Amino acid sequence: xxxxxxxxxxxxxxxxxxxxxxxxxxxxxxxxxxxxxxxxxxxxxxxxxxxxxxxxxxxxxxxxxxxxxxxxxxxxxxxxxxxxxxxxxxxxxxxxxxxxxxxx
Numbered sequence: 646x647x648x649x650x651x652x653x654x655x656x657x658x659x660x661x662x663x664x665x666x667x668x669x670x671x672x673x674x675x676x677x678x679x680x681x682x683x684x685x686x687x688x689x690x691x692x693x694x695x696x697x698x699x700x701x702x703x704x705x706x707x708x709x710x711x712x713x714x715x716x717x718x719x720x721x722x723x724x725x726x727x728x729x730x731x732x733x734x735x736x737x738x739x740x741x742x743x744x745x746x747x748x749x
Contacts, residue, residue, distance in 0.1 A: 662691070662699035662700055662701055663699065663700040663701075663704070663705060664698065664699065664700075665679045665680075665690070665695050665696075665698045665700070667700075668688070668700045668704065668705060668708055671705060671708070671709070672705075672708050672709055672712045673712070674708075674712065676695065679695075679698075679708070680695060681722055682707075682708055682711060682722065683698070685722045685723055685725075685726045686726055687707050687708065687711050687722065687725065687726045687729060688700055688704035688707055688708055689704060707729055710725075710729055710732075711725040711726070711729065714728060714729075
């Protein structure tokens with residue numbers, strides 16, 4: 646029996662950011678979930694109200710990572726926000742170490 650892999654692709658460019666609905670669909674979630682991401686600071690909404698919100702590629706990556714943390718580890722969004730911020734800080738610090746020639 647052959648296996649079939651279905652892949653979804655979402656292309657985001659600076660001139661065509663995602664709407665809240667598109668972000669929700671890309672994460673297989675509801676708009677309320679996206680609003681909660683904004684509320685806890687996982688993603689930054691550009692716009693004054695949910696219908697006008699726009700999201701960049703980094704927001705999509707963080708939203709997908711938050712969804713994975715929820716699904717795979719049962720993490721709440723508050724915990725996911727903390728984990729994602731810590732991962733980002735670790736990457737930043739590792740980059741500084743590489744720039745100084747101190748990484749392994």
